[in-house]
Amino acid sequence: MAALPTVSDVAQLAGVSRQTVSNVLNSPDIVRPATRERVDDAIRTLGYRPDASARRLRTRKSATIGIRLEPVLDGISGNLLDRFIHAVTERAARRGMRVLLYTAAAPADEIDELARLRDGADVDAIILTATYRGDERSRWLTENGVPFVAFGRPWEADDLSSPQHLWVDVDGAAGTREATLHLLASGKRRIAFLGWPDDAGTGDDRRSGWRDAMSTGSGLPADALHALSIGVTNDVQQAQAATLDLLARQPDVEAIVCVSDSAALGAFMATTALGRTDVAIVGFDNTPVAAALGLSSVEQNMDVVAAGALELLLGADGSDIVPRDLSAGEAHRLVAPKLIVRSVLHLDGSAVGADPSLH
Structure with a gap:
């Protein structure tokens, strides 16, 4: 089986340094158009695919949003979360983002899983579900600087209008x-x-x-x-x-x-x-x-809820999780049901x- 092409192979074929290839992959705007075109041609010719894991750890970006997959207790209530996850996944894909599902038996287990996802740079943000009074998950995410939006209000008076606590909910x-x-x-x-x-x-x-x-x-x-x-x-x-x-x-x-x-x-x-x-x-x-x-x-309407969650995380038409200054009125969405x-x-x-x- 032939060895997979490497950055060095791309650099040699394009007649540039390894750093230039890296710049084309990670910061293409700083590379001259003619050089960038030679590197892109070499990548296509060799069929080179960047090491996603290495790139993720280097940039601390994964273009991925994590959502907990909750247990289905009676096969009825779980249908709502299924619809929400489907709507988020579909809308996130249009913005170049992916959704990663994880499981956890209890809030403490979920916090351990969130820490693992953060340490491995596996996700850029989290969408919390099934919020409750005194939710320690949102507190952990806030204290550890992990971007998140909650599907469900925080239910605490001091968090309900906080611009640091993003949430979308149905009225x-x-x-x-x-x-x-x-x-x-x-x-x-x-x-x-x-x-x-x-x-x-x-x-x-x-x-x-x-x-x-x-x-x-x-x-x-x-x-x-x-x-x-x-x-x-x-x-x-x-x-x-x-x-x-x-x-x-x-x-x-x-x-x-x-x-x-x-x-x-x-x-x-x-x-x-x-x-x-x-x-x-x-x-x-x-x-x-x-x-x-x-x-x-x-x-x-889970499509409206999903759109609101992604808008709070990414902006109206963004495709990256970036810190934004939000006022209290901009930090949440309350969706009217029918x-x-x-x-x-x-x-x-x-x-x-x-x-x-x-x-």
């Missing part, structure tokens, strides 16, 4: 508010919220939209709203059990706004088992599961009401 409160107002407009009043436990950041945000709409539009007192707010983990079976318990205690519940499509599936399974086809259910994320069941759901209204078709062939707003 979950606006989404659940729209869903709740839509149900109220259809005549529903006793509308429950099936969400995650308190202090979940994203879950609290989505619950607040439901609470705002119910406080102003349902006519129910605060204690009644408190009883209609249920907290469960993002698990289909737990959501089903919680819905069964809710309807046993409060059979007059007319609708349920859910924090996710996983929760909506659990609620749907419960209402179906009870024969309560009168209870309207709205999910969040607009996954294929919601579409298949005919459930209304709040859609997050309610997708559907009508559920049950096994007996009937839809829930002639008005599709009921589901």
Whole structure:
């Protein structure tokens, strides 16, 4: 097998020094056009390919963005991250950037992985996902000077508007508010919220939209709203059990706004088992599961989110991670979601009401 061509081979064929070849590869603007053309011709003739690893360690640039690949717990919620990663990868490629996926079991493990990626100059920046209150990953990245943008707000008052903490997020409160107002407009009043436990950041945000709409539009007192707010983990079976318990205690519940499509599936399974086809259910994320069941759901536009994340890292049309002075208002993007209204078709062939707003 013939040996691969080297920088020395290129230099000899072009009649220049090794340093000139290096300059053409790394800083072509400082080389005279005629010399640069001879080196480029030699590279094409020999089929020379630069050592990407050596170049990366020398320049500390990899044209790569790292994103954690999260575990898929129920096959539903993971669909959202898949769509986001696909959108980021596609848009990054148009800017000459690549995406590197990594895994980590816990935040401490992820920080170890981030340190390894930084030390090996494997990535130029990180896109954090699944942010939470007191997120130590963002603190580590900031303290170690690793550029990053978070998909999800920092949820800390001192970081929320910080120009050093870049973030893009979907306005979950606006989404659940729209869903709740839509149900109220259809005549529903006793509308429950099936969400995650308190202090979940994203879950609290989505619950607040439901609470705002119910406080102003349902006519129910605060204690009644408190009883209609249920907290469960993002698990289909737990959501089903919680819905069964809710309807046993409060059979007059007319609708349920859910924090996710996983929760909506659990609620749907419960209402179906009870024969309560009168209870309207709205999910969040607009996954294929919601579409298949005919459930209304709040859609997050992952293409817009991905575009916002890359714009914060690279600028409007840049192709390199470079430090930029940003003000608080420029350092984040809050994307408005959209309610997708559907009508559920049950096994007996009937839809829930002639008005599709009921589901």
